Amino acid sequence: MLSLLLLIPFIGALVLVLWPGQPTPGRLRTITLAVLFLQLGWSLVVLSRFDPGNSAMQLQESHQWVTNIGLDYKLGVDGLSLPLVLINGALTLVSAICTRDISQRPRIYFALLLVISGAVNGAFLAENLLLFFLFYELELIPLWLLIGIWGGANRSYAATKFLIFTAVSGMLILGAFLGLSLFTGSVDFSLTPITSERLELGSQLVLLGALLVGFGIKVPLFPFHNWLPDAHTQASTPVSVLLAGVLLKLGTYGMLRFCLGLFPEAWAVLAPGLAIWAAVSVLFGSLAAIAQKDMKRMVAYSSVGHMGYILLAAAAATPVAILGSMFQMVSHGLISALLFLLVGIVYRKTGTRDLTVLHGLLNPERGLPFTGSLMILGVMASAGMPGMSGFISEFMVFRGSIVAYPLATLLGMVGSGLTAVYFLLLVNRAFFGRLAITPATDPVAHQRLDVRLAEVAPRETIPAVALAITVVAIGLLPAGLGRLSETTSTAIAQLPALVSALQSGGLG
Amino acid sequence: MPIIPAELVHSGGMPSAAELEAKLLGSETLLANTPDHLIEVVDVLKSYGEVLDAYSTNLIFQAERQFLLPFPLFKYLDGDNSPARVWRHLNHDRINFEYAEYCMKAMLWHGTGGLDAYLDSEPFAANCAAIIAKKTRRDPLLALLHPLFPGFLTELIRTAATTHALGQFWRVMSDLFLDLARAEADGRVDSIDAVVEFIKDGLVAAAADPITYGVEVAGEHLWVLPPEAGLTFLVDVAVPYVEAVFLRGMPFLGTVSFNAQAHQISPDQAQFAYGALFADPLPSMGSGIPPSLLMQDMYRHLPQRLHSWYHQRTRGEGDVRVKICMSFQKSMFCVTNAAIRGTFPHPLGSTDPQARSANRAYAAAWASRLGVARTDCLDAQAPVA
Numbered sequence: 001m002l003s004l005l006l007l008i009p010f011i012g013a014l015v016l017v018l019w020p021g022q023p024t025p026g027r028l029r030t031i032t033l034a035v036l037f038l039q040l041g042w043s044l045v046v047l048s049r050f051d052p053g054n055s056a057m058q059l060q061e062s063h064q065w066v067t068n069i070g071l072d073y074k075l076g077v078d079g080l081s082l083p084l085v086l087i088n089g090a091l092t093l094v095s096a097i098c099t100r101d102i103s104q105r106p107r108i109y110f111a112l113l114l115v116i117s118g119a120v121n122g123a124f125l126a127e128n129l130l131l132f133f134l135f136y137e138l139e140l141i142p143l144w145l146l147i148g149i150w151g152g153a154n155r156s157y158a159a160t161k162f163l164i165f166t167a168v169s170g171m172l173i174l175g176a177f178l179g180l181s182l183f184t185g186s187v188d189f190s191l192t193p194i195t196s197e198r199l200e201l202g203s204q205l206v207l208l209g210a211l212l213v214g215f216g217i218k219v220p221l222f223p224f225h226n227w228l229p230d231a232h233t234q235a236s237t238p239v240s241v242l243l244a245g246v247l248l249k250l251g252t253y254g255m256l257r258f259c260l261g262l263f264p265e266a267w268a269v270l271a272p273g274l275a276i277w278a279a280v281s282v283l284f285g286s287l288a289a290i291a292q293k294d295m296k297r298m299v300a301y302s303s304v305g306h307m308g309y310i311l312l313a314a315a316a317a318t319p320v321a322i323l324g325s326m327f328q329m330v331s332h333g334l335i336s337a338l339l340f341l342l343v344g345i346v347y348r349k350t351g352t353r354d355l356t357v358l359h360g361l362l363n364p365e366r367g368l369p370f371t372g373s374l375m376i377l378g379v380m381a382s383a384g385m386p387g388m389s390g391f392i393s394e395f396m397v398f399r400g401s402i403v404a405y406p407l408a409t410l411l412g413m414v415g416s417g418l419t420a421v422y423f424l425l426l427v428n429r430a431f432f433g434r435l436a437i438t439p440a441t442d443p444v445a446h447q448r449l450d451v452r453l454a455e456v457a458p459r460e461t462i463p464a465v466a467l468a469i470t471v472v473a474i475g476l477l478p479a480g481l482g483r484l485s486e487t488t489s490t491a492i493a494q495l496p497a498l499v500s501a502l503q504s505g506g507l508g
Numbered sequence: 509m510p511i512i513p514a515e516l517v518h519s520g521g522m523p524s525a526a527e528l529e530a531k532l533l534g535s536e537t538l539l540a541n542t543p544d545h546l547i548e549v550v551d552v553l554k555s556y557g558e559v560l561d562a563y564s565t566n567l568i569f570q571a572e573r574q575f576l577l578p579f580p581l582f583k584y585l586d587g588d589n590s591p592a593r594v595w596r597h598l599n600h601d602r603i604n605f606e607y608a609e610y611c612m613k614a615m616l617w618h619g620t621g622g623l624d625a626y627l628d629s630e631p632f633a634a635n636c637a638a639i640i641a642k643k644t645r646r647d648p649l650l651a652l653l654h655p656l657f658p659g660f661l662t663e664l665i666r667t668a669a670t671t672h673a674l675g676q677f678w679r680v681m682s683d684l685f686l687d688l689a690r691a692e693a694d695g696r697v698d699s700i701d702a703v704v705e706f707i708k709d710g711l712v713a714a715a716a717d718p719i720t721y722g723v724e725v726a727g728e729h730l731w732v733l734p735p736e737a738g739l740t741f742l743v744d745v746a747v748p749y750v751e752a753v754f755l756r757g758m759p760f761l762g763t764v765s766f767n768a769q770a771h772q773i774s775p776d777q778a779q780f781a782y783g784a785l786f787a788d789p790l791p792s793m794g795s796g797i798p799p800s801l802l803m804q805d806m807y808r809h810l811p812q813r814l815h816s817w818y819h820q821r822t823r824g825e826g827d828v829r830v831k832i833c834m835s836f837q838k839s840m841f842c843v844t845n846a847a848i849r850g851t852f853p854h855p856l857g858s859t860d861p862q863a864r865s866a867n868r869a870y871a872a873a874w875a876s877r878l879g880v881a882r883t884d885c886l887d888a889q890a891p892v893a
Contacts, residue, residue: 365827450518
């Protein structure tokens, strides 16, 4: 059943590549959309078969593959991975929908989108460490190509930087997995929580450190965030949506699943430091966002800040905090995808994202009023306004972490306040005032410029509207998502306690 | 950052004051003579004429029939208080008479010309005293108010007088603009210069028309602006109107807000430059911004030819009010041009050095004020394309 979540996109990519003749970009897009609708539909089928009351892996599939090296094809889904699979299905679909006017190698472009989506599904569903690593690496090359071929003017630089950073991340993760095998003397790479029980604390700390840096690069957390703003700035809108909405979640998913899941004892030791690291990342991301002049870079830095909350919650590792971190993954995926979509619309219509030249885009007759309204909704959600998903996730993260790490949580709250600061700066500069899209060299002439932006067709905003509705729906009715993940998050949160109990013989 | 495509922004040329002065003295039109400009100006003035007809009727109704009413709830209904009319009004299927009142208040506040001088004169005070004495005899509320606030009723009568005078002015202008549309349809007007000449002739013909205003109080006719005050159309109402509405205006809240404490607004009211000729056609369209009310009204009466012309440009129906405002500004430059042409102190062809010098000074004074107006709409490649 879960294999179909991999097969649908991979076979779809194959079909695209092998489609006879010279299909038009429109035809290729239609095929891609059909495949992605099918994938999303199947994700919903998986959701319907999922038992939220069971914290163990469900709907498991297991096949032997290269048993000698410990690589088995084992898939399973739980309350941590299922929301991310759903987000992956939805956001890849959004990416394909908002891909328009693609003239350069459309066949390869859409095939790569599908490969990424399949690989991400594989990574979220893998129950074998090597299988996870395989899929983790598999999405790397398509994304590198998507940035490097269809990106902006400085795309080669950004793509190479992305490749180097993420390759290092992959090496560290692989190193840690192999190290685990080395230290335990076993070639069993299946995902069994608390494998580390058989390890010395020192070895655990080394392996956990490697994993933390590896996933910290992918998340990204300060100071490993350097690749992200460049990648976002040069990537096209659909790729940014995918990158922020889905691919960064591989990092946070890895932290919860492999760092906390495999090494709860070492995690408990490092947790105070991790909380401070999270707070520093939040503050750095927020302060850096304030300084940005490029709308897309600002949204990218806001990602650095908001992903820090997930580490904070993971450090606290209380049931509420872990549930909050899951909410934050979903919420950040939706909100950042929404913001990147809207920035993309602004860029397509005005030819710039420069906050020093964009003004008054809310102008109802000549500007982009609906896009601006959605942007205001998006930034309010990102700043954690009640009634939207950002509030629920941040509130739960703070509520779950404040007792364990009050200082780090308070600093995180400051970061949340700073989100309002930089996003209000963005909205105030770009959307309020007199409509303008050029630098004010002569103030008198500038006030007299006749700005003729093309109208935003309703169909162009459909993906953004859908995301905005979801953001509000989760904000108003968070119970559904909560029910889905609550059991799993409680189980994850109990891991450190379980380890102590095991060590003290409490369970014996 | 990629370079912003050139077609997204258009910057009209801004002629210097010297160029404007040369055009005025050379009997050239300020607005370039192009077929597109002719369609815009004639058709927008036609819709403006129809709106002015409604404004004029209502202002005269307010001044005569709602005179000194403490609560003029039905002042916008022109005396038709039927439920159907009230429903249409509440449903906003109506002309925005608030804009007409805004213009009246601009005239009253800026207070230039003969009408304002008369409103502060002794004879006017005597007229007011007679009217108030008559009115307070039968109206207990006014009888109570007047001793408590002695200046209040007089100020209301000043407002009513300005309202009526503006109504009379717009009556003439409405007929003139509708005549212009007919003349253009007949082929008598086929260029921007002919438009300016037509308006100038109309203004000159009406220049000496008397402006009078009387009210019925308790069955007795009393003068507010009597014939003997000698107020006339051009000097006492038209010129103050142009000064107050076209040039000075008010720094209302729009997309650009002004901070008086930061000296963004001149302390000298005569230096104000917020009028129709200076207004930004890209308002935020929030409620209560007067020029956008006018654009809505003109939109209701837009001739088919201009409407389809707008449809072919920029966002079609989507930004039609902005395009109306741009066309309106062009037409107002034509009206200003006609007014200047008609009020030169001496004939432009005069060879007398003193007359030429006086004309030059007159043209220079206008050119310096218009030099900072929205003259970017005047050239041949002007916006709305």
